[in-house]
Amino acid sequence: MRRRPTLTRLLATAALALPIALPATPAVAAPPAPTRQLSDVIPAPVETRPDARGTFTLDPRTVIRTAPGSTDAWRVGHQLADTLRPATGYPLPVLPVHATPLPEIALLLGGADARVGQQGYQLDVTHRGVTIRANTAAGLFAGTQTLRQLLPATIEAAHRQRTTWTVPGGRIIDHPRFAYRGAMLDLARHFHTVDEITAYIDLLSQYKINYLHLHLTDDQGWRIQIDSWPKLTTVGGGPGTGVDGAGPGYLTKADYRAVVAHAAARHITVIPEIDMPGHTNAAQSTYAELNCDGVAPPPRTDMAVGYSSLCIEDELTYRFVEDVIREIAAITPGPFLHIGGDEAHATTDEDYRTFMQRVLPLVAKYGKRAFGWNEIMQVDPPTDVVAQYWGTGTTNADLAEAAARGNKVVMSPANKAYLDMKYDPTTRLGLSWAAYIEVRDAYDWNPAQRVTGVGEQAILGVEAPLWSETLRTLDDIEYMAFPRLPAIAELGWSTTTSHDWESFRTRLGAQAPRWRLQQVDFYPSPQVPWT
Secondary structure (H helix, E strand, C coil), X not given: CCCCCCHHHHHHHHHHCCCCCCCCCCCEECCCCCCCCHHHCCCCCCEEEECHHHCEEXXXXXXXXXCCCCHHHHHHHHHHHHHHHHHHCCCCCEXXXXXXXXXXXXXXXXXXXXXHCCCCEEEEXXXXXXXXXXXXXXXXXXXXXXXXXXXXXXXXXXXXXXXXXXXXXXXXXXXXXXXXXXEEEECCCCCCCHHHXXXXXXXXXXXXXXXXXXXXXXXXXXXXXCCCCCHHXXXXXXXXXXXXXXXXXXXXXXXXHHHHHHHHHCCCEEEEEEEECCXXXXXXXXXXXXXXXXXXXXCCCCCCCCCCCCCCCCHHHHHHHHHHHHHHHHCCCCCXXXXXXXXXXXXXXXXXXXXXXXXXXXXXXXXXXXEEEXXXXXXXXXXXXXXXXXXXXXXXXXXXXXXXXXXXEEECCXXXXXXXXXXXXXXXXXXXXXXXXXXXXXXXXXXXXXXCCCCHHHEEEEEEEECCCCCCCHXXXXXXHCCHHHHHHHHHHCCHHHCCHHHHHHHHHCCHHHHHHCCCCCCCCCCCCCC
């Protein structure tokens, strides 16, 4: 009879099989970490039950345990180990076993509090170890991001640190208020590379964001490969495109798949946007036949909006649109495809309705659920179409009527959630047409009370768009997103009863050492007591 391997042999084997060598850099002495509480997390957890007797300390013997046969938990375990190894210098082997006598971080599917649902988790900390339970891998991953914040900030260091790696004792029960918590990155006004996009994804995932909306096309550039219309990228996304002609580039289909895969590994779903029937000058200046008069307009590198429109009465328009939708849908595993629909000022109301009545069925034909900016609701679309509200007002009759019919709404009011708005008049980047948005402005609003007639049951979630007219680098992205992105993340995840500015600003200030270690170029808002 074959003998079962002993735990000692499993540990030895796992240590030998580690994908990385322990860093040779000497341990760096870190200052004593401030005392942390279970409630110090962003987004704020639903329920915390502290236990001062249950503090857990990671040490070189600590293992990460996942239940045998659970591939999903095993993957999350390896992601956690990869996050914790550089700063701790510990092996942290990932063992698919039922129990160990060693200090452990256990990642288990099933057995959590019934309230956690499909995205939440239960985290228990005792002096013997940490146990995270969830019903899905997404829930386990969310729990590991909470654990990451409960460890000293130096856990984000790239090299080994000499410190005590303690986790405060007790229990967290946590689950999101809204199923959808999104961020949008505009690639059309200025192209951002795969490395920049994936770096942003890594930051988003730390705050339980689970959707990334990529704005891929606009008047100033076309940023996604379409095989059936090949000049869209080589010309429409080529040299001289982007605002001020400073943002050329595009994603090949292989690039796009790599971004989608990177996001999926962090439980983030990518939503592609092809904006139409307006915001289409990049396509129309590339292919003259997409214009009613057959004459290609010149490329545009300014920031004006509302002047372009596809030719609504021409059947070639719908062949073009179907080609694009078919090819994008084929490389997008997520359920949504965003068709824009905003600021179509050059399209008459009648033509706009005609266009949407032709195009919405095409999205469904290729297996996707249509998203659109809130203007799309004026055509009374099917109730599975999602409206994204970007307005600055608190009334919108079309949106309220759509919510009453059963359409879901993602809230992105431009004067609260647009991350490209300046913080104040001195901000070196961004615009100010919607508002100046300081951190408190981004935090102090309720998505379910923003628009009359669009209540809690109609809200799918929230999203923080980041437009790229003034952005050029990853540092620019980070400076405009942080610290406001965590504010929007908390609105999407945490309960209304936990909403408290004084608590949030304190917890936000404590994120600064983590961001510095991660080299995040954040805006040091004077509203926040930075650590």
